[in-house]
Amino acid sequence: MREGLHVLGSEDLEDFLVLTALDPVVNCFADYRARTTRLDPRWLGGEVWGRYDGGRLTAACHLGANLVPIQASADDARAFAERAVRRPRSVSTLVGPQAAVRAFWDVAAATWEAPRDERWDQPHLELIGEPLVEPDPEVRVTTKADLETLYPACVAMYSEEVGVSPERGGSSALYRARVTQLVSRGWSFARFEDDRVVFKAEVACVSPAAAQIQGVWVPPDRRGEGLATRGMAAVARLVVPELAPSLSLYVNEWNEPARRAYEACGFRQTATFSTLMF
Template sequence: MLTTTTTKVLEPSDLDAALTVLDRDPVANAFVAARVRIAGLDPWRLGGEMWGWYSGGRLESLCYAGANLVPLCATPAAVRAFADRARRAGRRCSSIVGPAESTAALWALLEPSWGPAREVRARQPLMVTRSLPADVVPDPGVRRVHRDEMDVIMPACVAMFTEEVGVSPLAGDGGLLYQARVAELVSTGRSFARIEDGRVVFKAEIGAATAHACQIQGVWVAPEHRGRGLSKTGMAAVLHYALRDIAPVASLYVNDFNAAARAAYRAVGFAEVGAFMSVLF
């Protein structure tokens, strides 16, 4: 039994303890919690290691170390321990993302050895809703994307990702991993779009889902259709699917400088409950 303050890479036998930590904040932790509930803690299946920080023999904080480095329920002492482990391992992730306070502290410790970052988004409001919008009529044209529509949805997904992140998801492996992720969302019924004349006008995905909460991502309106309120009516439609079929709480996080998106989300009932931070490499 661990009786001192320490960190370790969690093993499959630590699953129940890890889920207990993740369930402390089911909204903020939805992305990682969804993966853990599907894949467990085996690094090969999870797509990365889960680091645990223990105090007095009890698991208190987590950090997912895969394509992203994600501190979860991380105390200041845990952040310092995770930073030490990350420095020793070297940077393997494409971003650091998580609750703003712990992510900022982690980046402050890692920046001298990992920096500079390509971009730091210091405050990304975390928004939540538990009810369907009362004043926005859902777009009846927004529906689940069909499995035979991958060639239709992929260009929109690539455009959204490139616009949002600043690099193309097709770089590196030619987009194989990204295409597999889009296909997974389509096949599980968590990709939604309004498609006109074979082209996507609006799209969004439910990127992570647990029994407690789901996280909406990838919201995008084709440039030539912007300014028509499609993000509001489209999001209202996606919320009907999310809250009816997926989970009792829907969340998302958005860049603080994207005033139009924040206003659209507020219009369909989202309220800010916290903030995330992203460090992009």
């Protein structure tokens, strides 16, 4: 009978999916990663740790480019942090439910360098059912023919949101490949006007419970026109039920215009996330 903290593998997939199902929309990313990699470190590009109590998996931690506590109590998060600080920091982002991230950071802060950005209060939002506004009929699934117009908008969104360009350090090929992948999957949506993107959004990951949205963006000179509200309604119509039964996302607490747009569309807060970027 397993006890304590272990690296999970494919043989633990069923137990892991039972764990993520305890809060399936909040755990959308973890569920998606598990199903697509089967918890095989070769495909994960990292590891997933699990904490057992009486032979039952009670908490987990995804450790790749993102470190994500999963169903972790404060005690679980501290245990994961104590293991994480024994190795050089490899993650670029620590993200997840606020209480778990805070408990993890209470331990890791003494060893890891200070984050370049800390976002402690990020409402996690869900849209269940029909949006409250009419969808924008001009928002559509993008195609490979849109890439040259779409890609600069993706770079602008990332740079504004994350605070650094995704092309820094010669990473443009990797970022372009990621955008191309999303387009190829049918996970990229946009409204174009005169060969210009005026609204865009993407699906980041999909589970049986939800599709998590990322990269929502309207150019600064077009904000305040309702493009995001009606655009998100259109994304909901395009995604549900084709990809998943509901939408989720998380937003910075200080981004009042975005929060108003999501609320007008019908999104409601169900949790609070925190993100630390290194």
